[in-house]
Amino acid sequence: NAGVMQNPRHLVRRRGQEARLRCSPMKGHSHVYWYRQLPEEGLKFMVYLQKENIIDESGMPKERFSAEFPKEGPSILRIQQVVRGDSAAYFCASSRRQNYEQYFGPGTRLTVT
């Protein structure tokens, strides 16, 4: 029973490029959460999605960031026109239902050069 999977594990992008981060939840989990951990800072909530729906995006920057969780396939966190300040570890977590325990993926470390 595979855990939460994220890919790529490491991603390097030049300023202005797009970054796509993928998260495959655990089998049977239909709730996905994205978190960001900036260097030397704590985790911060970004967005909470169910299949095909964004439930809470209160933590998402207003511009350049978007997330989706389609009916088929992984959840995608997309960052357009990346800037150096986007360099961070991005973690996703999944749960079976709302308010159930969340299981974390290994994270994607994004470096913007």
Next chain:
Amino acid sequence: KNEVEQSPQNLTAQEGEFITINCSYSVGISALHWLQQHPGGGIVSLFMLSSGKKKHGRLIATINIQEKHSSLHITASHPRDSAVYICAVDNNNDMRFGAGTRLTVKP
């Protein structure tokens, strides 16, 4: 003031010592999580609790809802327990995180 405060920020212990990490919060919660972040960066969920006490092996987590306080205890600590321990409070999937406690256990 942060909504989730952890103490201490850093903790060094000798192998075998009993460890306590504290978490206080100021918001309403539906659950509280204790997470462990390994030196490599991976995050593991240790506990999710909304009342009372839970135990997994050498780890014990307690929560006092009235006092808005939780503690994570590690008995017979070991160098492999060295990690950052993060308290997170959950209000219907709106998660707020503490800054973490960096634990180093020396052999």
